[in-house]
Amino acid sequence: MAGIRIEGIRKSFGATTALEAVDLDVADREFVALLGPSGCGKTTLLRIIAGLETQTAGRVLIGDKDISGLPPRARGLAMVFQNYAVFPHLKVRDNIAFGLTMNGADKAKIAQQVESTASLLQLGKLLDRYPAQLSGGQRQRVAVARALAVEPAVLLMDEPLSNLDALLRLDMRAELKEVLRAAGTTTIYVTHDQTEAMALADRIAVLHSGKVEQIGTPSDIYHHPATRFVGGFVGSPPMNFLPKDGALIGIRPEDIDLVSAAEGMEFRVNVVEPLGAQTLLTGTAEGQMLRVALAGEHAIAAGTTLHIRPRPERIRWMDAATGQALPARTPA
Amino acid sequence: MTGKRALYLTGVAVICAWVLVPLWLLAANALGGQPVISAWPKPLIPSAFSFETMLEFLAIEGVFRAMLIGFEVALLCTFFSVLLGLPAGYALARYSFRGANAFRLMVLLTRAFPVGILALPLTVGFIRLGLYDTPLGIALMHTALALPFAVLVSASLFQAIPRELEEAAWVFGCSPLQAALRVVMPLALPGVSAVAIFAFVISWNEVFAASVLSARNRTLTAYLLAMLSESPLTYQFAGALLLIVPSVLFIYLVRKRLFAMWGIASR
Numbered sequence: 001m002a003g004i005r006i007e008g009i010r011k012s013f014g015a016t017t018a019l020e021a022v023d024l025d026v027a028d029r030e031f032v033a034l035l036g037p038s039g040c041g042k043t044t045l046l047r048i049i050a051g052l053e054t055q056t057a058g059r060v061l062i063g064d065k066d067i068s069g070l071p072p073r074a075r076g077l078a079m080v081f082q083n084y085a086v087f088p089h090l091k092v093r094d095n096i097a098f099g100l101t102m103n104g105a106d107k108a109k110i111a112q113q114v115e116s117t118a119s120l121l122q123l124g125k126l127l128d129r130y131p132a133q134l135s136g137g138q139r140q141r142v143a144v145a146r147a148l149a150v151e152p153a154v155l156l157m158d159e160p161l162s163n164l165d166a167l168l169r170l171d172m173r174a175e176l177k178e179v180l181r182a183a184g185t186t187t188i189y190v191t192h193d194q195t196e197a198m199a200l201a202d203r204i205a206v207l208h209s210g211k212v213e214q215i216g217t218p219s220d221i222y223h224h225p226a227t228r229f230v231g232g233f234v235g236s237p238p239m240n241f242l243p244k245d246g247a248l249i250g251i252r253p254e255d256i257d258l259v260s261a262a263e264g265m266e267f268r269v270n271v272v273e274p275l276g277a278q279t280l281l282t283g284t285a286e287g288q289m290l291r292v293a294l295a296g297e298h299a300i301a302a303g304t305t306l307h308i309r310p311r312p313e314r315i316r317w318m319d320a321a322t323g324q325a326l327p328a329r330t331p332a
Numbered sequence: 333m334t335g336k337r338a339l340y341l342t343g344v345a346v347i348c349a350w351v352l353v354p355l356w357l358l359a360a361n362a363l364g365g366q367p368v369i370s371a372w373p374k375p376l377i378p379s380a381f382s383f384e385t386m387l388e389f390l391a392i393e394g395v396f397r398a399m400l401i402g403f404e405v406a407l408l409c410t411f412f413s414v415l416l417g418l419p420a421g422y423a424l425a426r427y428s429f430r431g432a433n434a435f436r437l438m439v440l441l442t443r444a445f446p447v448g449i450l451a452l453p454l455t456v457g458f459i460r461l462g463l464y465d466t467p468l469g470i471a472l473m474h475t476a477l478a479l480p481f482a483v484l485v486s487a488s489l490f491q492a493i494p495r496e497l498e499e500a501a502w503v504f505g506c507s508p509l510q511a512a513l514r515v516v517m518p519l520a521l522p523g524v525s526a527v528a529i530f531a532f533v534i535s536w537n538e539v540f541a542a543s544v545l546s547a548r549n550r551t552l553t554a555y556l557l558a559m560l561s562e563s564p565l566t567y568q569f570a571g572a573l574l575l576i577v578p579s580v581l582f583i584y585l586v587r588k589r590l591f592a593m594w595g596i597a598s599r
Contacts, residue, residue, distance in 0.1 A: 073505045085496035087500070087501075088497075
């Protein structure tokens with residue numbers, strides 16, 4: 001077990017820069033998600049930590065040891081790959097034992113370790129099968145078990161749930177959280193799915209075009225986005241942005257209330273989406289497209305004009321040009 | 333449904349006949365002796381079935397020795413083709429380097445030169461190097477013929493093995509060489525055996541270069557070419573059977589790997 005520190009990691013492929021000076025501190029036993037759209041550099045960063053890619057500049061430390069120059073096998077970490085990368089020619093048992101075998105652990109220790117990780121991930125009955133005889137979810141478990149079996153200092157996960165269907169993904173997500181909490185392994189988890197990041201992580205690092213936009217707890221990221229990008233990327237539906245007094249105000253759809261005509265601005269509803277737990281309204285207010293999420297079900301027809309008011313304490317002010325968050329103002 | 337099944341069975345029968353009838357004719361003529369050769373229609377199973385002609389044929393001065401040399405050359409060729417072809421194919425599949433496409437083309441171009449044109453300079457060169465009339469010399473020539481196939485097939489072979497598997501092996505404690513041996517090779521084995529078979533068969537069947545580059549130490553094909561035209565029919569059939577058997581045997585031995593490669597469940 002150990003923390004991990006990333007100092008000024010830069011990576012360029014020829015003329016294009018994939019990562020510019022990324023710094024990140026992950027505490028021992030912490031779960032950090034790297035969240036961002038495809039092409040933001042999150043996978044590149046993970047591969048640099050793993051040693052599968054070489055950084056152009058900067059260094060990676062596990063504990064206090066600089067591992068930047070070490071090959072992947074000497075870094076003391078484990079990885080779960082997006083397409084599982086379970087060895088098809090080995091039985092589940094030998095897949096889980098692979099890392100320990102390569103590290104020269106003795107037979108008794110390997111058997112015991114395989115046994116315990118297999119039961120942790122409910123693979124006990126599948127140990128003598130080949131990966132081809134497993135479902136996608138089971139293969140995913142094997143990949144996680146193989147990684148946990150070596151008791152790594154740091155566990156890296158590259159979109160491990162993205163190849164599962166939606167329902168299974170939800171199950172695996174909860175299971176993963178439980179298993180990783182029990183194992184207490186320092187984890188860096190790459191994903192483009194913000195609900196996954198919110199659900200799993202202690203802290204989230206939002207990446208955008210090779211730069212860290214914000215690092216914070218899920219609640220922090222959600223309620224206090226540091227930039228316009230973070231507000232727009234995290235949350236479904238995303239934050240609304242409206243120009244006001246030469247700046248932008250950001251307001252979450254669920255932080256807008258229906259009020260009487262005297263109290264709020266006019267909101268013309270174009271689309272109503274009843275989602276069960278929420279009713280999602282898309283419309284225009286003051287010439288701007290706006291989304292409002294109301295808790296529960298509401299009998300509202302498209303074409304109606306309502307009156308709305310953002311909750312003042314939830315409003316985020318942002319610089320219109322740079323998209324950076326500004327100190328709170330009292331709205332006029 | 334029955335119509336479809338009948339069609340299917342007919343297809344199977346036709347394909348089997350396509351392969352088996354010539355083999356049967358050859359075997360019957362080689363093993364049945366003179367009476368079968370002159371008989372028509374041929375008996376399904378020759379009455380006087382004997383290995384006599386085959387043994388007589390093998391007893392002919394030089395045949396057995398030529399067969400051994402043929403084997404030696406073919407095995408050497410297989411060895412060199414795999415030894416050189418696999419790493420080259422791996423490099424083509426895994427690394428992008430300047431000139432990769434040119435290299436692919438060059439590899440194929442070696443087949444563009446007719447051996448006939450190269451025969452004289454090759455012979456002269458081989459005499460100077462002391463390779464003329466040696467199994468090693470012929471094997472090197474055959475390797476040149478088999479190598480393009482070996483390189484390109486193993487390149488596509490390695491391309492089909494996900495890079496992540498190798499990366500996973502690195503992360504879980506393997507050096508690049510260990511990863512290649514423990515993860516890549518087991519997965520590539522069916523394809524590698526196809527490469528080996530093909531190199532073997534190319535060498536075993538090749539007659540022109542083998543004839544030109546040898547005088548006394550001939551491979552079986554080269555030896556038979558020189559000798560059979562003046563031999564009785566019985567010996568010609570015996571020689572033909574002898575030429576076919578090793579290839580068939582070799583393919584039989586590795587059939588499991590071939591089946592696995594072609595996606596048919598191996599039995």
